Amino acid sequence: MTQTGILLINTGSPDSPSIPDVRRYLREFLMDGRVIDLPFPARAAVVYGCILPFRPRRSAEAYRRIWTPEGSPLVVTSQKLRDHLRLESGQPVELAMRYGNPSVDHALARFERQNVRRVLVFPMFPHYAMSSYESAIVRVREVAAKLYPGLRIAVVQPYYADPLYIGALVDVARPALNETPDHLLFSFHGIPLRHLRKAGRERHTCYRHQSTATVRAFLKHSGWPEKRASIAYQSRLGPDRWLEPHTHIELERLARCGVRRLAVICPSFTVDCLETLEEIAIRGREIFLQAGGTEFTMIPALNDRIEWVRAIAQILSRERSVEPALTN
Numbered sequence: 001m002t003q004t005g006i007l008l009i010n011t012g013s014p015d016s017p018s019i020p021d022v023r024r025y026l027r028e029f030l031m032d033g034r035v036i037d038l039p040f041p042a043r044a045a046v047v048y049g050c051i052l053p054f055r056p057r058r059s060a061e062a063y064r065r066i067w068t069p070e071g072s073p074l075v076v077t078s079q080k081l082r083d084h085l086r087l088e089s090g091q092p093v094e095l096a097m098r099y100g101n102p103s104v105d106h107a108l109a110r111f112e113r114q115n116v117r118r119v120l121v122f123p124m125f126p127h128y129a130m131s132s133y134e135s136a137i138v139r140v141r142e143v144a145a146k147l148y149p150g151l152r153i154a155v156v157q158p159y160y161a162d163p164l165y166i167g168a169l170v171d172v173a174r175p176a177l178n179e180t181p182d183h184l185l186f187s188f189h190g191i192p193l194r195h196l197r198k199a200g201r202e203r204h205t206c207y208r209h210q211s212t213a214t215v216r217a218f219l220k221h222s223g224w225p226e227k228r229a230s231i232a233y234q235s236r237l238g239p240d241r242w243l244e245p246h247t248h249i250e251l252e253r254l255a256r257c258g259v260r261r262l263a264v265i266c267p268s269f270t271v272d273c274l275e276t277l278e279e280i281a282i283r284g285r286e287i288f289l290q291a292g293g294t295e296f297t298m299i300p301a302l303n304d305r306i307e308w309v310r311a312i313a314q315i316l317s318r319e320r321s322v323e324p325a326l327t328n
Contacts, residue, residue, distance in 0.1 A: 005116035012097030017063035190233035255291035
């Protein structure tokens with residue numbers, strides 16, 4: 001019988017919060033044509049001329065605010081998740097980051113040494129976006145085709161409304177909801193509007209549809225009232241038009257409209273990282289409190305909670321796979 005391995009893949013993190021490591025990470029990330037989808041000369045001009053001279057210093061400071069003695073929160077927690085999933089599934093499980101370390105090459109090499117011939121990829125992105133889910137899949141297939149042609153690659157489809165994922169989200173949010181905040185804000189990672197147009201309006205590739213579907217399913221499962229919930233999109237980069245409303249604007253608006261006790265959940269991030277721990281839990285909190293809010297609760301990501309580990313194992317057991325609709 002063919003040995004099947006499980007590959008968890010996420011976006012990634014610099015090796016350290018030093019400026020050189022952050023610059024190296026940002027260069028790899030931003031030069032991905034599915035992140036900044038401009039022709040190579042224009043993309044290089046933007047990245048090398050407008051971003052890398054300035055952003056690494058600011059980003060390094062942000063990383064330093066969340067860095068732990070063990071290292072990057074994203075990587076450390078993802079490694080714990082990998083270890084728990086190995087025990088839960090009884091299968092070989094490896095971790096890779098689309099950018100940085102541990103690399104896709106490293107993970108696939110470990111499968112090769114374990115005589116794994118089929119790899120089931122579990123993107124740590126519940127929603128389809130060309131800059132995250134699609135880019136990760138493409139990278140895995142490229143590396144496998146070039147270096148490990150004997151590996152068969154299958155991919156778990158987006159699970160944005162899967163009852164197992166939604167149930168895990170509600171479980172992690174329940175303590176905050178039991179404190180009855182005035183409002184619950186769902187903050188998703190944003191994407192440029194042109195990415196939305198490129199991906200099309202089919203449900204399996206429409207990020208706006210999928211993020212909205214996650215919220216609807218969460219509200220139905222949890223019983224939280226729709227009138228006390230809203231959606232926003234964070235982590236905007238550059239001058240292009242992105243999905244709206246922007247989270248930092250929504251945080252201020254809610255406070256000025258009388259919301260005093262706010263809870264925020266970030267469903268597109270399954271592991272806590274810079275975007276949840278620094279952008280929302282630190283800077284977002286400051287924005288809300290300075291605008292008149294009095295209590296800000298950051299709901300943690302699913303991380304390595306045992307309920308999430310078991311949910312992943314059950315999702316994987318179905319072995320649903322999909323060939324991604326590439327945007328070119």
